Amino acid sequence: MRRRTFMRAAGAAAVTLALSGAALAQETVKIGLILPMTGPFASTGRQIEAAARLYMQQQGDTVAGKKIQLIVKDDTGVADVTKRLAQELIVNDKISVMAGFGLTPLALAPAPLATQAKVPAVVMAAATATITEASPFIVRTSFTLPQATVPMAEWAAQNGIKKVVTLVSDYGPGIDAEKAFTGAFTAKGGQVENLRVPLANPDFSPFLQKVADAKPDALFVFVPSGIGAQFMKQFVERGLDKSGVKLIGPGDVTDDDILNGMGDVALGAITTQHYSAAHDSPENKAFVEAFKKANPNMRPNFMAVGGYDGMHLIYEGLKKTNGQGGQALIDAMKGTSWTSPRGPVSIDPQTRDIIQNIYVRKVERVNGELYNVEFATIPNVKDPVKAAKAN
Amino acid sequence: MSTNIADHVRSSLVRRGRWGIGEILFWLIAAATLYFLPERHLILNEIAIIGLFALSLDLILGYAGIVSLGHAAFFGLGAYTAGILARDGLADPLLGLGAAAIAAAILGFVTSFLVLRGSDLTKLMVTLGVALVLGEIANQASWLTGGADGLQGITMGPILGLFEFDIFGTTAYAYSLTVTFLLFIVARRIVVSPYGLSLRSIRDNPLKARAVGIPVNRRLVAVYTLAAAYAGVAGALLAQTTQFVSLDVLAFHRSADVMLVLVIGGVGYLYGGLIGAIVFKVLQDVISAWTPQYWQFWIGLILVIIVLAGRERLTERVRTLWKGVAGRTAKSPETLPKTSTREV
Numbered sequence: 116m117r118r119r120t121f122m123r124a125a126g127a128a129a130v131t132l133a134l135s136g137a138a139l140a141q142e143t144v145k146i147g148l149i150l151p152m153t154g155p156f157a158s159t160g161r162q163i164e165a166a167a168r169l170y171m172q173q174q175g176d177t178v179a180g181k182k183i184q185l186i187v188k189d190d191t192g193v194a195d196v197t198k199r200l201a202q203e204l205i206v207n208d209k210i211s212v213m214a215g216f217g218l219t220p221l222a223l224a225p226a227p228l229a230t231q232a233k234v235p236a237v238v239m240a241a242a243t244a245t246i247t248e249a250s251p252f253i254v255r256t257s258f259t260l261p262q263a264t265v266p267m268a269e270w271a272a273q274n275g276i277k278k279v280v281t282l283v284s285d286y287g288p289g290i291d292a293e294k295a296f297t298g299a300f301t302a303k304g305g306q307v308e309n310l311r312v313p314l315a316n317p318d319f320s321p322f323l324q325k326v327a328d329a330k331p332d333a334l335f336v337f338v339p340s341g342i343g344a345q346f347m348k349q350f351v352e353r354g355l356d357k358s359g360v361k362l363i364g365p366g367d368v369t370d371d372d373i374l375n376g377m378g379d380v381a382l383g384a385i386t387t388q389h390y391s392a393a394h395d396s397p398e399n400k401a402f403v404e405a406f407k408k409a410n411p412n413m414r415p416n417f418m419a420v421g422g423y424d425g426m427h428l429i430y431e432g433l434k435k436t437n438g439q440g441g442q443a444l445i446d447a448m449k450g451t452s453w454t455s456p457r458g459p460v461s462i463d464p465q466t467r468d469i470i471q472n473i474y475v476r477k478v479e480r481v482n483g484e485l486y487n488v489e490f491a492t493i494p495n496v497k498d499p500v501k502a503a504k505a506n
Numbered sequence: 507m508s509t510n511i512a513d514h515v516r517s518s519l520v521r522r523g524r525w526g527i528g529e530i531l532f533w534l535i536a537a538a539t540l541y542f543l544p545e546r547h548l549i550l551n552e553i554a555i556i557g558l559f560a561l562s563l564d565l566i567l568g569y570a571g572i573v574s575l576g577h578a579a580f581f582g583l584g585a586y587t588a589g590i591l592a593r594d595g596l597a598d599p600l601l602g603l604g605a606a607a608i609a610a611a612i613l614g615f616v617t618s619f620l621v622l623r624g625s626d627l628t629k630l631m632v633t634l635g636v637a638l639v640l641g642e643i644a645n646q647a648s649w650l651t652g653g654a655d656g657l658q659g660i661t662m663g664p665i666l667g668l669f670e671f672d673i674f675g676t677t678a679y680a681y682s683l684t685v686t687f688l689l690f691i692v693a694r695r696i697v698v699s700p701y702g703l704s705l706r707s708i709r710d711n712p713l714k715a716r717a718v719g720i721p722v723n724r725r726l727v728a729v730y731t732l733a734a735a736y737a738g739v740a741g742a743l744l745a746q747t748t749q750f751v752s753l754d755v756l757a758f759h760r761s762a763d764v765m766l767v768l769v770i771g772g773v774g775y776l777y778g779g780l781i782g783a784i785v786f787k788v789l790q791d792v793i794s795a796w797t798p799q800y801w802q803f804w805i806g807l808i809l810v811i812i813v814l815a816g817r818e819r820l821t822e823r824v825r826t827l828w829k830g831v832a833g834r835t836a837k838s839p840e841t842l843p844k845t846s847t848r849e850v
Contacts, residue, residue, distance in 0.1 A: 152798040189798035194752035207545045220656040224750045286654030
């Protein structure tokens with residue numbers, strides 16, 4: 116009798132063990148990385164994918180006993196494709212987290228899916244302030260435009276700039292940047308004139324002519340990552356580089372990826388942003404070196420660091436939750452803080468947006484290459500739009 | 507004598523109007539995918555929509571000979587109409603579909619008078635221009651369309667008050683497929699009618715058509731308006747099933763893609779658009795999963811090969827091959843002016 120009970124117990128234990136063993140062996144955590152890999156914003160996709168792969172290469176592809184599988188999809192920069200891909204990844208591939216999202220519309224399109232399927236979405240690039248409000252499952256590791264812009268306005272006001280013309284791409288982040296700058300700069304007594312350029316196929320020359328006629332102290336520019344080179348070329352063609360108009364803006368225009376190709380015209384441009392490849396810290400030196408080694412001819416930019424930190428956040432979240440589903444994962448991500456290549460960062464538990472240092476930088480030639488060299492730091496900046504709403 | 511010819515034409519049209527086994531099989535297989543490919547419904551939904559869009563282009567390009575590089579204007583207008591209605595609380599899908607069709611038809615009717623003027627090259631430019639103008643209006647009117655950020659906050663009600671849209675895309679696919687099928691039947695009926703015949707004669711020789719008393723302009727206005735309504739419905743389907751509209755629905759590449767899809771499948775052939783959509787989307791899906799960065803290179807190469815090998819029509823090549831294998835060379839008597847390929 117006793118023996119029989121024992122046997123039964125042992126049998127049950129063996130079955131349980133075998134089952135759990137099988138379950139362990141099968142368990143993979145799938146991460147769906149949806150990025151524009153082709154089209155005008157392909158550079159964003161390439162940077163993020165390279166950084167995400169680098170992180171996995173460095174940290175290994177197993178977290179808390181589970182294998183991590185990265186599924187990269189190209190949304191060609193078209194929002195309805197992003198949405199379909201996200202839906203397919205959720206339904207067919209049963210992903211645990213989705214990530215990427217190169218532009219604001221591309222991040223907003225799948226937001227309802229994140230809520231519906233309870234799958235966290237890590238925004239690694241798109242920078243309109245309101246994105247994290249579109250779903251309680253969205254968390255961001257890039258930045259928000261107002262976060263990078265308000266310090267620029269303050270710096271400009273403190274450094275003798277009185278009259279500014281703003282030139283922004285006409286979509287969410289551009290309008291965000293324009294509003295944030297205009298608001299902060301006029302509050303300090305500055306004078307601002309606003310210009311907006313279409314997002315697709317921008318031709319800057321007529322706008323730059325208006326700038327030349329207005330003769331401001333500085334030109335504030337926001338264009339999406341990757342478009343800066345085009346802008347700089349036309350800036351020179353209009354002779355604005357010799358007119359004494361200072362070039363200022365959030366760091367997108369002097370994007371590390373293409374900065375070196377812009378040539379001397381970019382020298383002296385003052386920008387504020389959260390990341391520069393020239394950031395002086397051991398973490399960043401290691402990151403830049405590893406990135407360049409894995410991807411010859413590429414320099415990591417702020418997109419890459421967004422992807423790298425995004426992967427870090429996913430890894431940390433998975434470690435804490437050990438596979439308890441989307442709600443637990445997003446909760447675990449809130450409040451996470453770490454030292455990123457860009458400096459100390461944390462995820463705001465209230466807004467799920469990133470809190471980070473913003474640096475004021477100037478384009479200089481370092482060892483024969485152009486870099487954004489940081490010369491001032493504004494520590495722990497929260498997104499000003501959501502901070503204003505909270506108060 | 508003249509009644510004799512009329513009888514011949516009539517009986518020939520009736521013969522063309524009959525459903526072939528291949529056609530019935532095609533739609534049966536399409537219906538079967540609802541049950542047998544549950545994990546592919548999202549992309550099948552997209553294929554059905556692009557198929558319908560290509561069908562609408564075929565009505566004007568293949569049957570009436572109107573070249574257009576701006577067909578996305580109607581697609582986008584339909585998408586925004588349905589999307590804005592749904593955002594503002596009119597969530598019934600069929601209502602949105604109807605409104606989109608009407609809005610696109612009105613735009614089609616108005617712009618058709620511009621398109622009727624001038625040569626093919628002028629038509630290309632005019633259609634392209636209309637689409638560009640619409641795209642810029644949608645961009646500027648961001649209070650209405652959401653601008654470059656896209657139209658947010660679309661929530662669709664259940665179809666007929668019964669079927670909710672689900673996350674697997676099954677309802678969406680069934681909905682798109684049904685609408686596409688119904689509109690296909692209508693298009694098929696039109697194509698084999700005397701009206702369709704008159705369109706083809708206009709396409710082949712507008713001068714002669716006018717000489718035998720066909721009201722050329724009126725016919726072209728009618729078909730252009732109809733095709734616009736079809737494209738509007740396709741756009742509305744996309745907006746309703748993805749519950750999102752971005753400026754991209756009006757972009758030039760939409761017009762170019764649909765032309766490409768139609769050319770792959772075959773111009774002047776109702777199944778051309780549908781088959782082209784299947785080939786194009788499946789290729790894109792498979793290759794871009796394999797190499798997300800360089801899929802455009804491969805798809806470009808394959809398309810060049812397909813068009814070179816298939817010449818006018820991909821399916822016709824397959825059909826001749828099949829006939830060669832089966833060894834059948836039976837000819838059916840025809841009284842209508844013969845074109846080398848099937849028209850339905």
